[in-house]
Amino acid sequence: MTSQQPVIVIGAGPIGLAAAAHMLEYGLEPLVLESGEHAGAAISQWGHIQLFSPWRYNIDAACRRLLEETDWQEPNPGILPTGAQLVEEYLKPIAAANTLDPRIRYRTRVVSVLRRQDSFLVRTETDGEVLDFQASAVIDASGTWHTPNPLGAGGLPAAGENDDALAPHLLGPLPDVLGADRHRVAGRRALVVGSGHSAVNTLLNLVALRREVPSTSIQWAIRSADPQRSYGGEDRDGLPERGALGTQLRQSVEAGQIELLTSAEVQALESVDGDLEASFQDGRGLRVDALAAATGFRPDLEILRGLRLELDPTVEAPVRLAPLIDPAVHSCGTVRAHGAAELAHPEEGFFIVGMKSYGRAPTFLMATGYEQVRSVAAYLAGADASPRDLNLPATGVCSAG
Structure with missing residues (x-):
């Protein structure tokens, strides 16, 4: 990594913001690029839906530490939030924190990510204007909301x-x-x-x-x-x-x-x-x-065509992660903790995290994504990136039965 260039995070959802918060704790410089008007913009589009996991599973540790420095009031850990509550009571306060707010660019849609010698070039469109950013590493936490599966x-x-x-x-x-x-x-x-x-x-x-x-x-x-x-x-x-x-x-x-x-x-x-x-x-x-x-979602890989990726052809997840999340075998809670090693690609310094890392598998929980980005941030900082065990609830509608 080169100290002059930031680590670019694509997406200001819960996993993207957690990635930025962990990088700040590891002494790295994040730059978050969000296509929407505010943090969690995609979640707002299904804000009427109640999550099936309570707050205790939805708050990242580094984000909590960041919020504790503000006047944020932590929600009741046993309550199930709606998507709108997740955005208003958690994501927007994180994004507004003094240490993170200047490191987020809104209305900035990433159109391509390319390798340029020892760094990455991230091309974006902002209000019709094309802007290029240099990055020492790139973490794609853009999710899958905008690419639903077709019916056929x-x-x-x-x-x-x-x-x-x-x-x-x-x-x-x-x-x-x-x-x-x-x-x-x-x-x-x-x-x-x-x-x-x-x-x-x-x-x-x-x-x-x-x-x-x-x-x-x-x-x-x-x-x-x-x-x-x-x-x-x-x-x-x-x-x-x-x-x-x-x-x-x-x-x-x-x-x-x-x-x-x-x-x-x-x-x-x-x-x-x-x-x-x-x-x-x-x-x-x-x-x-x-x-x-309601046929599920798939990752948008078009912006990554200029990178060397290793994806499972069926699940469209990183090849070392795919067997751990196969919906024919696993539910949300039976996926073991994993991190930088399982998410790595031949393109050194590039990671897909969060829902997008699961490809077409519907077995994702936010708590799993938070551990992903903690491990990735540690790896980029040269620290211990070994995944830490998670105590996740097993079985459910996200399993294959």
Whole structure:
């Protein structure tokens, strides 16, 4: 590393800010580049959703130490925050801290990262202006929110999925059906496609809406033949609130509040007489008014095309991390602590961390990401980067069943 150049962190979410806080403690100089208007901007887009992990798992140690130097009041560790509360009560106060605030640039979208001899060149766009930054190392904590998986098989869009004429029917991955999107689904036919945590949240919110507006119709389509993966650990879950979600979902299906379609892989979408018609691979068809594509997310690797990466071809995670997070084997809580060694690439000094490091695996917990960046910061500072054990709750909707 060269002392004249900062370590650039891409993204001012919980993991990016934690990376910056740990680097400050190790005597490194971070520069955080955030595409949004404020810290946690992507989380604000699903601010109505309640996290399934309480505050005790969501606060990074270095960030807490930084906040203790301010007038910040730590939330009750047993309370489950919403996304909006995570941003307002934790991320924005971190970003506003005197030691971190001048080291964050907002409305700065990274468009490419390149190696230039002994440093990195990070090209950005800010309000239409192209700016280049030099960095001694780069930590990509940009997350996956802006790159949702398509509906079709094999990671491809379903036929017609990108047709602009369908836009009025498409709700996105985590619609606010009890708030901003209520008028689009109340008393209408809604289809949720997907089996993960996003799907569970949307389905249960639709059930709550149906209690207020009984004419609301809810269909749920999953690719598998068995919904048990979505029900998760239920009363065996180390996070009771997460387990309760699975139980509520199962009970809603059994009570007939949700119509479940199994082995339902979307083949095509089409606008027909003002309706959205979804066609499945087995020949079934379904007409609805609105569709929520809760099919998960994938990492945006386009900005990293100029770097030498080693990614697992299936999970799209770093090759040494992929076996540790394989959703066919692990839930959120059974992923062991890992750090710089597992996240390293042939491009020395470059790391993907946080949700993006997990590729397509839905097994990520913030506490795991905090240990990732502590280890990476230690490595860059020449300190002991060995990962420290984490006491994480096991089982849940993020497992493969």
